[in-house]
Every structure is written in structure tokens, then in C-alpha cells.
Amino acid sequence: MTDIPRPAVTVLSGFSPAATGAVARRLLVDDPSLLLVVHSIDDLADGTVRRLVRTAAGIVEDVTVELVHGCFSCTLRDDVLPTLVRLAHERPGSDLLLALPRAVEPEAVAAACAHSPWVAEAVRFDSYVTVVDAGRITGDLDTTDDLRDRGLHVAPDDHRAVADVVARQLEYADTILTWTPPDTDPLDRVRTATLLRRLVPWAVPVDADTGDLPAAIRRTHRHDPRLPATLGRALAGYPIGDQAPTGDWGVASLVFEARRPFHPQRLHDALEDLAGLTLRARGQLWIASQPDTVLGFEAAGGGIGLGGLGYWLAALPPARWTEASLDRRLTADATWDPYYGDRRTTLAFVGLDLASDALTTLLTHCLLTDDELADGHDTWPTLPDPFAGCFTHPETTDAPA
Template identity: 50%
Template sequence: MSQLAQPGSSVSPADLRPALTLLTGFAPKATREAADLLTLADPSLLVVTYDLAELLDNGTVRRLVHDGRGPIEDERVTLDHGCINCTIREDLLPALVRLARARPAVDLALVLPPSMEPEAVTTACGWCDVDGAPVTDAIRIDSVVAVCDPGTLLETLDSDQDLADRRLQAADDDTRSVSEVAARQIEFADTVLLWAPDSERDYEHTRLSVLLQRLNPWARHLVLDLPEPAWLSARIRRSGRFDPEAPEPHGRGLEGYAVGCHEPEPDCGVVATVYRARRPFHPERFHRALPTLAGRTLRGRGHLWLAGQPDTIVAWESSGGGVSMGDLGRWLAATPDEEWEESSPERRVNADLHWDADFGDRGIELAFVGIHFAADELAAVLDACLLTDAEAAEGAAAWREYPDPFDGCFDSKERNQE
């Protein structure tokens, strides 16, 4: 069942909805240039761009629309609440639907600002209505393309800055980091484009290509070194690669998909490793290991199992030396039988295939990517965090009494005590 890639959504020839291509990335100049190249190939393509520079100051966003012939719209819109989610709901989605209805035979490209994650847009398209009808009645999300600038990619993925340090935060309480947003943009994309026009491929470009493939092994990877509009358009437009049913990157392991690739030997210095275990981490030992785990790698993702909270699936993300952990819900082994149907068929099948007589579907699956780190040393650090044989033999009742630095962090205390 485990696999790296899943196919894109099939597109019926009878589907006449305009196709929407999302261009995302933490290199706005490269992303805009990619959109411009698409309009050279197809002057009718409608390109929508958002400028959020005034969002926090006065709740105003600037929306620009152009095609290959020039500007069509340039409007400033004041929102009721100054945040990115409000921008998506109150202006972006209505604008896309309006443009699709006005020009039903014309496709669209949406250039996202650096702080706007494509997952937020695609999710909103799936559940929001405009004028009483689903957004997806008017448009079809065709592809999500991450555009990466080789001049800034590595520095961005290794940055210890928050979005607020660059005045890019989505709201006053937005604590996301530059590195985690950039990594999520790459990981969520179905196509990853290394933008290197008018430059010769060298060792650094090769190294960055390997890094991007390790960060997102289920995407299609392209390198543009010559600005050829037809070449680019043929490869990223109307590809049908976006799959609305694809699992989120850090939850892929629960659905039976690999969370990453295991390439522990350096390739141009890039190392990728996947760590799996079928016993939990000791909460205190794992807490002490966090700086080491995050500091040695550029990116980590996946899910884990903490002994002190044995019913809770914990999501793991690390980037830029920082760590983000969250609640992914209950393990199926801790879920009443009548609630199993609420989980996806893929997750239930994967759980059945790997069911442990003592622990059910509980387990750990973490993927790490970085430059010049020793995969075996990282695995040794994680192994030292696992319960020993003696601790494992004590059982879940004893584990719940362990001192737990993560207690109360995942909104699951009451659930774990039921």
C-alpha cells in the first residue's frame, strides 16, 4: 500500500469549467515571471495577482488582473477583517468565480503572495459557496505549481525568521515561520519548478533539484533554464495533476502513503531519511531531543506516538531549527468501532495491513531532509527516545503517569482520560 505518488485527478473532456493554475512560492519575482511566460504562450490567459502590503495596516488588499494584452483590473479592496483567510473568502473566491463566468472559455492563473499557502485556497474552494453555489461549479483547480528561485531557496528553507520579521504575517497573531511556509508550499504542490532562466546548469542547480525532489517526491519536477513560453505552458497548464483527495503531507503515513523517501547516502550533499517505530517515545527524552532533531535537518514531517498520551496521533513538522506539533486525532485502536467509518477507507485498510496485536495502528513515521547530516546518527537519537523494553512492559496506565512536557499541548487531555 505504501507509495510515493498518487495520480492526479482525471479530467473529463466534457468538463468545460475554466482550469485554474495556482502559482505559489517564496520568490515573488520568479512566480510573477512564470505567470508572464504563460501569458506569452496564451495571451487570453487571465492572471490574478494579490498585493497584501497594506493588509495589516488598514485591511486593504490590491487585486490585479491582466492577460497577455495588458491590465484588466487594478482594485484596492478593504476587508471587514484584515487577514489572509478573509482575503480568500471575501475577495479572492468571488473574484475567481466572477472572472470565470465573464469569460467561460478562458483559463485562469492565480499568483499567490508568499505568505498565502495554496492549501488554504484549495480547501476554501472545496467548501465555500459564492452566490449560493460551490466555487468548484465555476472553476476547476488544475494544478498547484511551486516556483523556486535557486538564488534564495536554501536560505529561505534554513531561515530562523518568522513571517512577522519580514512583515509578511497574515494576521497579528500569525506566528508561522518563513521556513515552514516555504516548505509547505513546496510539499503541497503537484508540480515543482526550479526557476533558473538564462543560466547554465551547474552543481548548485543540481543540488537544489535533488533537494526539491527529496522534499516532495510525489510531485513532477521541472527546471526552466531557457525562457520558452510554449515549453512551460505545455508542462504545467491543463495537466490535471491536482488531486483534491490527496492526504496532507504530514498525515500521508496514516493513509498508507510514504511521508518521504529514504535516501540516506548524500546526493550532492542532500540526505533524506525515513524513521519508523512501533513503540512510543518517552515524552521527557523526546522533548530533550527536539533541538537536535530540528537543528540537524532542514525539514521534518510525519506523525508520532507519545507514551504519555497514547490515544493521540501527534503531527510533526520541523524547519528552520523550529518545531511544530499538533493533534491529528485518535488512533483507530483508541476509537470506538462505531466511529471507524469517519476515517477514510485508505486509513482503515492501512491500519488493518499493519495492525499490531498489542498496539493496534499506533506507530511513528517521520521523514527528514537536510544537507550533510548523518542519517544513522539521527536514527540513533530517535531510538534513544523510544521506551525501553522495561518501560514498554509497564503498560499504558503507567505511561500516562510519566512527567510529560507536552501535556495539554494537543487539546486531547480529556479525550485521553475517557
């Protein structure tokens, strides 16, 4: 029996519905067999989601779906994925284009797929493409608005910041498609391209004005489901940023690395300044008072987020190291320190007119001093710790994928 190739799924995300919609229409016109799947959340407050499936010729399906458990993430799992699988069986010769609502992060799709192995048997997620409106990306990354301030929250308890959502849409992408308004100043165009390159150096940049846009973003095989989540990439040996402290076109980036731990109180006191100095920050760190826990760090829109990513391997018996990914173990082995083990800080910062020297000085000041190190690690748990009790220890050694 001849195997039928699985339909390829291209996932479109982005915070500008106009730009994302324009890209989707262009792809539909190029391939009459392509199926576009869109879930409108305009009626989310009424507990419903509208599912549209269309081709260039017109609408194939228009269905109102009840919100599962009042949760769009549950609806994603219980309606979006089954819809893709069903369409793959009904129209095996058609690829699929999934356009996400503007406030949905593409990693939510990947997480749902990871827990639904039956999806991978029917379709192949080919690429995650984030569409960027060059005229508004800087403002969206710099705003202090929450989704709720703009009426874009997808659940009653959705308190995410606009800047966080935009940053995560960018960082999960393997392809960044820039949609530039025709009246954009050429210097702004170059600056935006530089900013995107600093924010997501691992993604393939594509200009919407390129001659063969479909070939640039469809059937590229760029998506790798084995890649760790952004905050845990450095743990597995993947780069998380560029080292360009002086920058160009006003955009600079800095990667700060250290083996010694942070003093918990000094780090806490510096968080507001760290948020103010940078447009986006991400990575992992450790604090002296909680030496077993890998902490994920991110900043955007003037806010800071810290959370547990699991255990350092040095804090676990060797028998448990096999719970970590092979990349994580190889990276730990290659960078192992006789005193700290695999514990290390790797943080990436991107900013406009970034004061790199001031940022480095501030971060260095937050580390333990030579005298504090000399006191010995037995004294570290006695340091004042505003973060005490804030981080739980997951059962896994790895950061979530």
C-alpha cells in the same frame, strides 16, 4: 444543452516574487486568453488588498478590496474565490492563473475551496505549482527568520517562520517549477534539483528552461483534492519521504519508523537536537503518556511544531471507524499490530550533509525501552510528560485535509 467545460485554474505560489512573476508573464504571452488574478498585500497594514486581473494585452481590473475582518484568509474566501467564479462566468473560454502573495500557503486556497462547494461547480483547480528560485531556496529553508522579521506577515498575530511557509508551499505542490538564475554554478543546480526531489518526491519537477513550459504546467490534471494533508499522509498509506540516508550531492533523506511509543520526557529533551540536525522534517508519532492521540510533527528553520491530528483508530470503538477515510482504514488494516493497533511513528527527515546514523540513534533513544514496555501500558500515564495538556482531541478521526 451542451455542457461548457469549466475553466481550469492553475495556482502559482512561491517565495520569490521575481521568479513567480516571470513564470506568470511567460504563460500570459503563450495564451492571450489566459486571465491572471493577483492580490497585492502591500497595503495590508491599511486594511486593504489590491486585486489585479490582467491578460497579456493589459489590465482588465484594478480594484481595492477591504480586508475582511482584518484577515487575509477571510479575504481569500470572500474575494479571491468569488472573483474566480465570476470571471469563469464572464469569460467561459478563458482559463485562470491565480498567483498567490509570497507569504500565502497554497493549502489555504484548497481549504477555502473545500468549504465552498459552489466554487467546484464553476472552475476546476487543475494544478498547484510552486515556483522555486534555485538561488535562494536553501537559504530560505535554513533561515530562522519569522515573516514579521521581513515585514511579510499577513496579520497582526501572524508569527509563522519563513522556513515553515517555504516548506509548506513546496509540500502542497503537485508541480515544482525551478527558476534558475543564469549565473548559477552547475553543481549548485544539480544539488538544488536533488534537494527538491528529496523534499517533495511526489511532485512533478519542471525546469523553467524547458522548451514548452505552458504544456508542462497547465491543464495537467495533477491536482487531487482527495489527498490528505502532508502531516497525515502516512496515516492514509501515502509516502512522506525518500529513504536515502547516505544521500548524493550532499543531500540526504531518512524515513524513521517505529511501533513502540516515544517517552515524552526524552522526546521533549531531544527536540532542540532534532531541529538542529535536519533542514526539514514531517510526519506523525505517538507518545506513551497520551496513547489515544495522533501527533503531527514538523521541523524547519530550527523550530519544531507538534500538534494533534485526531485519534488512533485503536483508541475508538469500531462503530466510529467509518468516520475515517477509506484509505486510512485500509492502511490501518494492512499494518495492524495485535498490541499497538494502528499506532505507529512515521517521520521523514531531509538535510544537507545529514548525519543519518546520529539522527536514528537519537530517535531510538527517545523510544520506550524494553523495561519500560514490560512495565505495561497502565504505567505509561504516570511518566513525566512535558506535553500534558498541550494537545486537544478534535472531533474527527482524520488529520485535517
